Amino acid sequence: MCRAAVTLHDASCHVGVVIRNILPAMMDKQRLLDLHDLQSVEGELLLRVPRSCCVTLDDALNDIECGSGFRKLLETAGPGADTVVIAGYLAKEYLLLGEYDRRLKAGEMPDDNAEMRRLSNIKFAPYLRTLPWERGVNAQEHVLFWEDGDVDALLKGSLAYADAVETRATVKIAIGILDGIIGPVVLRARGDDGSDKANKKEERSYRFPWQQQSRDAGGGKTNVPYGLEEAVRGAFVISLSRAFAAPSPIRGGEEEDRLEPILDMLQHSNVPNIRHRCLDDGTIEVTAGAMIKSGDELFNQYRDEEGANSMPYHKFFTRFGFVPGVTEPVAKLIAERSTIFFPQRATV
Numbered sequence: 001m002c003r004a005a006v007t008l009h010d011a012s013c014h015v016g017v018v019i020r021n022i023l024p025a026m027m028d029k030q031r032l033l034d035l036h037d038l039q040s041v042e043g044e045l046l047l048r049v050p051r052s053c054c055v056t057l058d059d060a061l062n063d064i065e066c067g068s069g070f071r072k073l074l075e076t077a078g079p080g081a082d083t084v085v086i087a088g089y090l091a092k093e094y095l096l097l098g099e100y101d102r103r104l105k106a107g108e109m110p111d112d113n114a115e116m117r118r119l120s121n122i123k124f125a126p127y128l129r130t131l132p133w134e135r136g137v138n139a140q141e142h143v144l145f146w147e148d149g150d151v152d153a154l155l156k157g158s159l160a161y162a163d164a165v166e167t168r169a170t171v172k173i174a175i176g177i178l179d180g181i182i183g184p185v186v187l188r189a190r191g192d193d194g195s196d197k198a199n200k201k202e203e204r205s206y207r208f209p210w211q212q213q214s215r216d217a218g219g220g221k222t223n224v225p226y227g228l229e230e231a232v233r234g235a236f237v238i239s240l241s242r243a244f245a246a247p248s249p250i251r252g253g254e255e256e257d258r259l260e261p262i263l264d265m266l267q268h269s270n271v272p273n274i275r276h277r278c279l280d281d282g283t284i285e286v287t288a289g290a291m292i293k294s295g296d297e298l299f300n301q302y303r304d305e306e307g308a309n310s311m312p313y314h315k316f317f318t319r320f321g322f323v324p325g326v327t328e329p330v331a332k333l334i335a336e337r338s339t340i341f342f343p344q345r346a347t348v
Contacts, residue, residue: 040288046274047262051249051282055124055259057082060089069181082257084174086243087235090259092182094128095231099189115189127261131242133234141330142237142321144171154334158341159314167240167318175232179224186225241302241320246278260284268324269299276300313340 040046060070070085077084100119104110110120122128132138135145143151143164151168155161242264243257263276263284273296275289292298302320317323323330323340334341 040292042288042290044288046286046288049260049262049284049286051258051284053261054284055086055090055127055261056248057086057256057258059123060085063089063092065185066092066181073177073181080170083236083239083243084178086257086259087174087232087239088178088182090128090235090238091178091228091231092185093122093124094133094235095182095186095225095227096189097122097125097128098227099186119189124261127259127264130264131234131238133231133238140237140241140321142241143318144168144233144237144240154331155341158334159312159343160318160341163315163318171233171236174236175224175229178232179228183223183225183228186228190225192225237321246282246284249280249282262286263300266298266300268302268320270301270324272299272301274298274300317341 057074061067061074063070066089070088073088074081074085096119100116100122103116103119108116110116132140135141143155143160144167146154146164146168148168151161151164155164238259239257243259244263245255246258247253248256263286266274273288273290273292274286276284276286278284302324311319313323313326317330317340323333326333326340
């Protein structure tokens with residue numbers, strides 16, 4: 001039996017502490033949660049996750065650097081603006097984390113100056129490092145990572161094509177909007193004050209490992225900072241595929257999308273062995289959904305695959321980047337014109 005549930009108290013809730021001190025004891029190299037010393041019966045409490053340990057809209061709106069811009073975007077944009085705001089916040093923090101790593105590699109120390117002290121205290125830094133910011137990480141195959149030509153070549157005529165095109169078009173617009181909010185912050189962190197000297201420094205600044213091409217597909221120059229477009233796309237993939245809807249205690253119970261670092265470590269199963277619910281104060285309680293023996297992997301259910309609220313597999317793919325219960329590569333399913341993606345004509 002489990003002697004006591006793990007509670008992530010607000011007092012120790014800097015997510016760096018959570019990831020460094022709690023998750024390593026629960027996670028192997030394949031990101032599989034494995035509670036070695038626990039054995040729980042159905043309904044038993046496993047852990048509580050306070051709202052302050054989750055990425056929420058509040059983190060973005062109260063951000064010192066971009067909070068006012070995010071607030072204005074939320075007030076003026078239509079439905080879905082909250083997703084754009086959270087994606088912008090994640091992308092900005094990830095780009096700043098990349099700049100921090102670059103500076104450390106160059107020999108700077110966390111306490112060298114005010115900018116380094118700020119960069120060394122990115123709230124969700126350890127969590128951000130676990131996320132799939134590019135195609136292929138954790139087998140992520142989201143259409144937002146594809147090239148335009150690949151979408152047309154592989155998905156045109158399929159059930160997933162319209163959703164894929166719409167999602168990519170929406171994110172393309174969001175990149176331009178978010179550049180105006182987070183772009184200046186990223187450039188300032190890189191030392192770009194608009195002078196030629198600063199521009200050269202920005203050219204030498206942090207780049208993602210996969211980013212070898214020019215700033216845009218046409219080979220021309222643009223004012224978008226290096227890595228911003230890729231980071232925003234990655235942030236949207238993360239938000240679309242990993243966010244959970246939960247009532248917000250500060251918005252009268254209205255549902256909000258949030259990223260919950262602990263639950264995010266769990267793989268999807270249509271027969272999960274845990275359950276989770278949101279309490280009135282925003283705390284997430286995780287309980288055993290079945291008998292859990294020592295060494296068992298914990299599984300969550302992202303979306304019901306079969307019930308009344310189920311999502312068709314092709315929509316599951318465009319939302320989450322994989323097809324549940326299918327081990328074949330997506331490219332193979334598409335090449336073979338699987339019925340998951342392509343409607344079949346009736347035989348006459």
